[in-house]
Amino acid sequence: MARVLGFRAEPASVNWAVVEGDPDLPILVLAGSLAAPASYSDPEALSWFRIQVHRLIDQFSPTLVAVRFPEAFVPSRARDSDRRRCRLEGVIIEGAQSRGLVVQTGALATISKNLETSPTKAKAYLEREEFRRLDWSSFPKNVREAILVAVSGLGGT
Numbered sequence: 001m002a003r004v005l006g007f008r009a010e011p012a013s014v015n016w017a018v019v020e021g022d023p024d025l026p027i028l029v030l031a032g033s034l035a036a037p038a039s040y041s042d043p044e045a046l047s048w049f050r051i052q053v054h055r056l057i058d059q060f061s062p063t064l065v066a067v068r069f070p071e072a073f074v075p076s077r078a079r080d081s082d083r084r085r086c087r088l089e090g091v092i093i094e095g096a097q098s099r100g101l102v103v104q105t106g107a108l109a110t111i112s113k114n115l116e117t118s119p120t121k122a123k124a125y126l127e128r129e130e131f132r133r134l135d136w137s138s139f140p141k142n143v144r145e146a147i148l149v150a151v152s153g154l155g156g157t
Helices: 042-060 080-098 108-115 119-125 141-154
Strands: 003-009 013-022 025-035 064-068 102-106
Touching: 003 080, 003 102, 003 141, 013 042, 013 141, 025 042, 025 141, 042 102, 064 080, 064 141, 080 102, 102 108, 102 141, 108 119, 108 141, 119 141
Parallel strands: 003 064, 064 102
Antiparallel strands: 003 013, 013 025
């Protein structure tokens, strides 16, 4: 059975989800968020996140890792928070690839294509209480995005 570990990074935390099964009827294994200790410097925090990515991979043995990227932004207008999020996404990608996993990445348009739905509809999913019979009402929006990107990866495994 296909199993995907999905990630949605924020500037100082990572939301993750493990799903398996079929993209039309996904099964949520587990989801959560990780934040490095506040006292860590940027290099210490990035190292800590890489270790956590490896732990999740070792614990759940995914067949693929999917990472949700932000929508396109003009580099000259990027805020420090945008840069921190991108660095964290790079750590996730490197951590997964170093374990020999295929990594699927993309912004909402790519996720929508992989879910075989329109970008508008994929974004609307995040406001609903359920997604393809999966109750995600107890999860915040960024964890829902991790679930969404993980489900989009089920078709690519």
